[in-house]
Amino acid sequence: MLETQEEFKAKVADIQSQSWYKNPIGFGIARVDRGQLNSDKILQATYPVVNWNENFGSAAVFMDAFKEAGVTVDTSKSEVVLDITDDFVANCIKSFNPYIEEANGEAHKNVQLILNLSALPRELGLSADDFKVVFVFEDANALSVEAAYLKLNALSTGKAPLRSLNLNGIFGLLHNVAWEGNNPIELDWLRANELTLKLTGKYPNIDAVDKFPRFLQHVIPADNTRILDTAKVRFGAQLAAGTTVMPGAAYINFNAGTEGSVMVEGRISSSAVVGAGSDVGGGASILGVLSGTDGVPVSIGENTLLGANSCTGTAIGDSCILDAGVTILPGTKITLSEKAVSAIAEANPEKEIKVLMRGMDFQGVNGVHFRQNSVNGQVIAMRSTREVKLNADLH
Amino acid sequence: MLETQEEFKAKVADIQSQSWYKNPIGFGIARVDRGQLNSDKILQATYPVVNWNENFGSAAVFMDAFKEAGVTVDTSKSEVVLDITDDFVANCIKSFNPYIEEANGEAHKNVQLILNLSALPRELGLSADDFKVVFVFEDANALSVEAAYLKLNALSTGKAPLRSLNLNGIFGLLHNVAWEGNNPIELDWLRANELTLKLTGKYPNIDAVDKFPRFLQHVIPADNTRILDTAKVRFGAQLAAGTTVMPGAAYINFNAGTEGSVMVEGRISSSAVVGAGSDVGGGASILGVLSGTDGVPVSIGENTLLGANSCTGTAIGDSCILDAGVTILPGTKITLSEKAVSAIAEANPEKEIKVLMRGMDFQGVNGVHFRQNSVNGQVIAMRSTREVKLNADLH
C-alpha cells in the first residue's frame, strides 16, 4: 500500500522505465453488454472514464496491477483487452491509495472508478465478466469491439480530433443489434423469443437497429450544446460546445461534426467537418467521401451559411453563403462576373480566381456567395456580404 | 364555506371589485420539476389545466385564497409565482364548494384540480415545493420558467394565437437539460453521477438535450391530428385539428404551426404559419425570421402546395403551387409571361402583377404556380390550376 503521492510517482516512473512497458494511446475500463444467446459476443462497451493520450500514471498502475496478478500486458500488440479480477482491483487500490481521499468530483476519475468497482453491491448481479480493461497501443485497425468503442468514445468526447483515428474495419467488428434504450439485444434472441414476448405483451420497445449506439447513450454534451433528437447523432460524432442539432432533417454521422458553435439542421456525413459559427440549414447536405464527392472529405469553413436544401460535395471556405436549394459538386461549373472575380480575389490574394471555375476550385476560398441566377439558371459566385477575417499570419 | 353558486358569483364579483385585484391574462397551477443538484432551478412546469383569457372566477378565487392566507398577489407585476400552501387549497375548496358536485369530465377543471391537489396520496412523496400557482398579468418578457411554460402552453393548446405572445428572452430563461422521457435531468447531475450510472448499467436513456420539452409531453392533440414522431414538434408549436406531421424531414418549431388541416412533411420554422388545406411537401422548408427571409414572418395561405424539397423565404398566398425543388427567396427574380400576368391579375384584381417580380412581391397574391423552366432554368410564375376562392367581402 503506497502512502504518499511521492511514492506513487516513484512507482509510476519505475513501471514506465521497465522494458515491457509502453504508454498506451488510449485506455479505460469498460462495462460490456454481452449477447443474450451468445455471451461471447460483446454488443457494447461502456466507458465511465476514457483516457486518450493522458493519465499515463493510471495506465502504468493498471498494467502493473495486472503484472502483479500474474498477467503481463503485451504492449507489442496494437491493443489488449483483459478481464478484470479481484486481484487487479486490489492491486490498483494499493497504488492509488495516496489519491483516494481527494478522488472526488472531477479529480482522479480513474481512482474513483476503481473504488466504485471494488464497492459494487452484490445485488446488482454484476461479475468480473461484465468488465474489461482495454489498452490501445497503436492506431491500427481495431480488433475488438472494446477497442472500437474506445476510439469512438475518444472522438465523441473530443479527446481525439475528427479524422485523426484509424476506423477501418469498424463496421465489420460491431454487431448489428436492436437497441431498447441503452440496452443492445441480439436479433437472434428476439427471434427465439418473439412468440412468447408478443403473446404476453412484453415485446421490447426497439428504438433502432444498428451497429452503433447513439451519441447521447455514451456522452454528456456541454451545457450549451443541444441535441433535440437523440437519433440524429451517432456515437463517434463530435460536437463542439454550443452546437445545436435540430430534429428536422439533421444528421451527424460518426467521425463527423463541428469545431465550434454551429447550428445543424442538415446532414453532416461521415468525415465531414463544419467550422465555428457556421449554419447548416434545414435539409442542407454535406456529402461524405462515399457519395458524390471526389474522395476528399468535405470541410466547411467558419461563419459560413449553407442554405436550406443546399448541397455540397466539396469544401467551402470561411464566410461563404451557399443559397437555399443550390448544389455545388466538385465538377459543377460556376460562372463569375469580372466584378466578382476581382472582389473575391481581393479577399483571397493567394488564390487564383477566374470567370469560370469548378466547385472543387473553391477549396480554401473565403467570402464567396454561391447562387443560381433565377432568370437564366446559371450557377454563379459573387463576393458574399459576410465579413472575411483574413489570416493575420498571411497578410 | 360557500353553499350556492349565487354566493360564489357574488363573492367573485366582490373580489373583482377590490382595488388590488386585476384579471390575469393567464393563470394556472403547475407541477414543477426541480434540479437534481440545484433544487432552486425549475427545469419544467407542467400545467394540468391552463387558463388563458378565461375562467376569471377561478382566478379571483385563487387570488382571494392567497389573500385569506396572508399573501397578497401583487397584480401590478407582469407575473407572480407563488408556493402552494395547505391554507391556499383549503380556502379554494371553501369557495369552490358549490361546484364540487358537478366538477367532472370537462366541467370545472380548476375545481377538479384543487380537489385532486387536496387528495394527493402521501406515498407519492410530493410536497408543497412541487406545486406553484402562476399568474401572468401582462404580456411582458417572462421572468420565470413557470410563466414561460404557461405561455408556451397557451400557444400549444391554441388558447393564444400564434405570434400573439411576447416570447422575448425565453431562451435565456429555460435551462438546457437532458430529457429522459418527460423527466428533465440537469447535465451537471449526469456528470456528477456518470461513473456510477455507467458502471452499474443504470445510465438513463436520454431522448433529447434541449431547453424546450416536446409538444406531446404537455398537449393532447385533437382526435384527427397525427404526429408520427414526437421529436418533430416542439412545445410552443400549435397544430390545428386535422394536421398530420410525418417523420421524414418535418419539423415544427415553437410559435409556429398550422391553422387548419395541413399535411406537414417539411419544416415550419419559428414564427411561420400555414393555412388550412395546405400541404408542406417532403423536405420543403419554410424559413424563419432568423435565416433567409427579409425579417417578415412567413405565412403560407390556404389550399397551397409546397412541393418536395421546395423552399420559401417569403409569404405565399392561397391556392398556390411551389414546384418540387424550387426556391423562392424575398429577392428571387421571377419571370411571368404576358398570359400569366393577365391570368394572375384576373384572380388578384387588387394586386399589381408584372412580367418581372421579386419573391416578396407575391405576398397576398393567390393562385400562382411557381416553377423552374427545365429548358432554360428560368424561375417563372403561372396561374395555378388550383381554385382560388376570392374574398367575398372584396368582390
Add this chain to the structure above:
Amino acid sequence: MLETQEEFKAKVADIQSQSWYKNPIGFGIARVDRGQLNSDKILQATYPVVNWNENFGSAAVFMDAFKEAGVTVDTSKSEVVLDITDDFVANCIKSFNPYIEEANGEAHKNVQLILNLSALPRELGLSADDFKVVFVFEDANALSVEAAYLKLNALSTGKAPLRSLNLNGIFGLLHNVAWEGNNPIELDWLRANELTLKLTGKYPNIDAVDKFPRFLQHVIPADNTRILDTAKVRFGAQLAAGTTVMPGAAYINFNAGTEGSVMVEGRISSSAVVGAGSDVGGGASILGVLSGTDGVPVSIGENTLLGANSCTGTAIGDSCILDAGVTILPGTKITLSEKAVSAIAEANPEKEIKVLMRGMDFQGVNGVHFRQNSVNGQVIAMRSTREVKLNADLH
C-alpha cells in the same frame, strides 16, 4: 388426440375436403390491445406468427377446432375474426399432438403458439378477450382492425409483395392513438386522466400519435438490415435484407420499400418501390401517387443513385444517376444531346430516345444520368457511368 403425423395429414385432408372449408389467404392468432375507455375498440393486433399463403394444415386445424367447439367459420366471408376459447385451444392441441415434440426453434410455429397460449401464466391477467383468431379468405377491403394488421404484417414480413394487397379503407379502420412504446392509448383516456396524471408526474411518455404503429414494433429485420430510428419506418413497409435506413430525412411509408440491399437516406412514399443496389440519397424524395406523380406508383430500378435532395415523381430505370438537387416530374422537359440520344439508345435498344423527352418518357430506360447544366440551367440527360446489365432474355 392424434398420435401420428400420418393421422394429422389424413385429418387435414379430410377437413380440406369438406364443403364449408376453404384455404384462407392469410390467418393467425392475434393478441389485441383494447381501448382503455371503450374496450370494444381494438387499438392494435399483434401476431406472434403470421401465415400468408402457407401453413394450410394449421388453418384447417384451427377451423376444425372451432367447428368442434360449435363455431363454424363462415368461409364465404372475406374475413372472419373469432374469440379464442379454452375448447378451441384444447381441440388444436389434440390435432397438433404429433408435432408437439418437434415444435421448437423455427419448426411448427403455429403449434408452438398454441402451446404457449395454453400455458399462459394466470398472473399475467390475460383472458380470452385478449386473443383473436383471424382468417382472411378474400383480398377485399379489410373490415376489422385485426384483418388490417394481418395484411400490414404480411407486407412487412415480406410474405406478400409490395402493392399486391388491397389496402383500401385502412385509414378509416385504424384508430388514431397515442403510442407509449408498443402500448396504444386512446386519446380520450388521456383527456379523461390528464389532470391526475400530470399532477402526479405520471403522464405517459408519448412517442407518436398515429393510426399505424412502427415497423419495428411488429417485425424483426434481417441481420444485415439497419433502421437507425424506429420512427422512420411505418408498419406495412417492406425492407429487403441489407437495407439501411438512416435517421436524417429518411422515411418509408406503408406499402412501400426496397427489393434488395438499398441505402435509404430519403423518402419512399406509399406505393413506391426501390430496386436492389440503389441509393436514395440524403433528403431525396420519391413521390407517392397522391402528390406530384401522374398517378402511376413510382419504381426506382436497380443500382440507381438518387442524389441528395433530388426528387422524382416518375419511374427511374436501372443504373441511373439523378444528380443531387435535380427534380424530375412526369412533365419535366429533359434535353438530350445527339451523343446522349445515341448512347442511351444503345443501352436501351427497345426504347425510343429523342432529343427532347418528358420525365415520364424515361420509364424503363436504363443507364441515364439526369443533371442540370449549371451554365444554362437546362435539365439534361446523358449516358450514366454506371454499368447497365442488359436483360439476357431480350438481347
